[in-house]
Amino acid sequence: MAYxxxxxxxxxxxxxxxxRANILLSVDSFAGAEAxxxxxxxxxxxxxxxxIVDTGYHRCGVDAAEAADFAAAIAPLPGLRLRxxxxxxxxxxxxxxxxxxxNASVDAGELMVAAADELRARGLDIDVVSVGSSATARHTTAxxxxxxxxxxxxxxxxxxxxLRGVVGLDRCAARVVATVVSHTEPDRAILDAxxxxxxxxxxxxxxxxxxxxxxxxxxxxxxxxxxxxxxxGWLRWTGDGPPSELTxxxxxxxxxNHICSAFHMLGQSEIIDGGEHVATWIATGRGESR
Numbered sequence: 001m002a003y004x005x006x007x008x009x010x011x012x013x014x015x016x017x018x019x020r021a022n023i024l025l026s027v028d029s030f031a032g033a034e035a036x037x038x039x040x041x042x043x044x045x046x047x048x049x050x051x052i053v054d055t056g057y058h059r060c061g062v063d064a065a066e067a068a069d070f071a072a073a074i075a076p077l078p079g080l081r082l083r084x085x086x087x088x089x090x091x092x093x094x095x096x097x098x099x100x101x102x103n104a105s106v107d108a109g110e111l112m113v114a115a116a117d118e119l120r121a122r123g124l125d126i127d128v129v130s131v132g133s134s135a136t137a138r139h140t141t142a143x144x145x146x147x148x149x150x151x152x153x154x155x156x157x158x159x160x161x162x163l164r165g166v167v168g169l170d171r172c173a174a175r176v177v178a179t180v181v182s183h184t185e186p187d188r189a190i191l192d193a194x195x196x197x198x199x200x201x202x203x204x205x206x207x208x209x210x211x212x213x214x215x216x217x218x219x220x221x222x223x224x225x226x227x228x229x230x231x232x233g234w235l236r237w238t239g240d241g242p243p244s245e246l247t248x249x250x251x252x253x254x255x256x257n258h259i260c261s262a263f264h265m266l267g268q269s270e271i272i273d274g275g276e277h278v279a280t281w282i283a284t285g286r287g288e289s290r
Contacts, residue, residue: 084128113145
């Protein structure tokens with residue numbers, strides 16, 4: 001669990017889950033660690049925990065320079081077993097160019113390893129040093145001492161990874177298939193896939209110089225998915241010359257900006273192999289965040 005869980009109800013859910021699965025929980029505050037420890041110790045349970053380290057993204061986590069002191073402070077708490085450190089080096093996405101991405105990734109990995117080494121020098125048994133980001137995975141894993149990587153998008157990839165230069169379109173395995181349902185003007189059309197299908201995720205804050213829009217219309221160069229309502233996707237022509245022809249009922253492929261959100265919104269995937277439908281996959285985790 002790569003972010004802190006807070007509150008008695010969620011700690012109780014974690015205890016129940018621990019009866020049938022090996023899980024690692026995460027903390028980044030002493031108050032949160034104390035509450036988690038108390039909730040576990042009250043049922044004679046011990047939770048494996050990681051300390052979240054802020055390596056530059058400034059979301060969750062203690063400052064890297066303070067990580068060892070914080071980890072050493074929570075290690076004695078009953079109900080907790082300190083296993084290591086965890087980070088999400090998402091800030092690397094915004095660094096310019098391949099070199100910027102590489103340097104930010106390696107810096108994050110080295111901060112993590114240094115903090116883990118300091119904890120081991122204090123006599124603590126640290127066996128997990130975890131990093132996590134699809135764009136940075138090939139860089140942080142080159143840092144000696146990293147034991148775990150948690151890339152999520154990499155299994156299918158998406159438009160954000162293409163724009164970041166991580167993969168090409170040929171390595172993107174998933175599409176949202178939508179239908180042209182309205183085309184009242186030559187340079188404008190409406191699809192039956194809106195924010196409930198591709199999500200409202202934009203890329204500008206993560207990928208420098210990213211174009212606007214809510215995904216790449218793969219098979220319609222010059223058309224931009226520029227606006228969404230819940231059930232509608234708004235296409236406009238931005239290409240050179242007159243708009244290419246669309247027809248009512250035409251099916252188009254959208255490569256989402258963020259594939260994780262699309263999977264969560266739709267909940268079902270049709271698997272195609274060699275042009276043949278071979279399986280249907282159902283997302284089993286939807287609705288479980290509560």
